[in-house]
Amino acid sequence: MLPDAANLLLCPSCRGRFLSSDGGPGNPGAALRCPVGHSFDAAKQGYFNLLVGRGTVFEADSASMVAARFEFLEGGHYRPLAEAVAASVAPALAGDKPVVLDAGTGTGHYLRCTLDTILARHSAVAAIALDISKFALRRAARMNPEAANLVCDVWQPLPVADAAVDAVTVVFAPRNPAEFARVLRPAGLLVVVTPRPGHLAEIAARTGMLGIEPDKDERLAESMGGHFHLNLARDLDLQLSLSPTDVENLAYMGPAGHHLNRASLTGRLAGLAAVTDVWARFRINVFERLQDPGSVTTWPRSVPTH
Structure with a gap:
């Protein structure tokens, strides 16, 4: 079956609204079709591949990186972060049937928590999950079968209609402010999660993980200028007690996984203690869409949470 959000999607080739199909005689599978005739069939895992035209400059996560992320998140280590993201978007989800878009959904764990939180208050919710990695979408489609993955x-x-969603979430993923502003409704919220200086510092050097740029907040604010106003920046610190396998998965599941060799990483972590205490330091940024495109984005004082 097609997700409820299918009627909010646009054809990536012609930008026309999709005329969805849940199958029938001679057409057993779900498909997205536009009036011009462009058609996208659902993969057997339940997602749709809407990549068209020239290739992307963004490197998709590999199957092994996605597997590491899935195993780590299944351990519940970042569950408080997922709950904080869900709480941050809640003020925008007051309608009868709210719509949330998760950009860079990965394995779908953060969206799953958000959907469960919404469904505790609403009888229905529609969701759209985007990612460049087909390996991630295979996991996400199983995690969130009700979403348009x-x-x-x-x-x-983005293959999403104008002013179609109430909230956009972006957890450690690329950001397209102009497109996020276009698809958000006027009262919608954009929630962006970024790491803070000191994030995973206890294991960064040993694992070869990438460092956090000192001007990351300023660059985020600058990139959002002209499209969003930052309403709140909340800090969340989590003390994690990790096994050697957890540490390896944590290192390999992120951007460093694109250049790390898994076998070398395993060797580098040989002799690691049975439990390693690590601090994860996040910033949860809640943006409101600017009604006046000429407004200036400001950066409020953050609210620490431990």
């Missing part, structure tokens, strides 16, 4: 490039025009 789409392989697409966030740097390109």
Whole structure:
């Protein structure tokens, strides 16, 4: 069956509204079709691949990176972060049937928590999940079968209608402010999660993980200028007690996984203690869409949470 959000999607080739099909005689599978005739069939895992045209400059996560992320998140280590993201979008989800878009959904764990939180208050919710990695979408489609799980490039025009969603979440993923502003309703919220200086510092050097740029907040604010106003920046610190396998998965599941060799990483972590205490330091940024495109984005004082 097609997700409820299918009627909010646009064809990536012609930008026309999809005329969805749940199958029938001679057409057993779900498909997205537009009036011009472009058609996208659902993969057997339940997602749709909407990549068209020229290739992306963004490197998709590999199957092994996605597997590491799935195993780590299944351990519940970042569950408080997922709950904080869900709480941050809640003020925008007051309608009868709210719509949430998760850009860079990965394995779908953060969206799952958000959907469960919404469904505790509403009888229905529609969701759209985007990622460049088909390996991630295979996991996400199983995690969130009610969502429209789409392989697409966030740097390109999103396959979503104007003013169609109430909230956009972006957890450690690329951001396209202009497109997020376009698809958000006027009172919608954009929630962006970024790491803070000191994030995973206890294991960063040993694992070869990438460092956190000192001007990351300023660059985020600058990139959002002209589209969003930052309403709140909340800090969340989590003390994690990790096994050697957890540490390896944590290192390999992120951006460093694109250049780390898994076998070398395993060797580098040989002799690691049975339990390693690590601090994860996040910033949860809640943006409101600017009604006046000429407004200036400001950066309020953050609210620490431990």
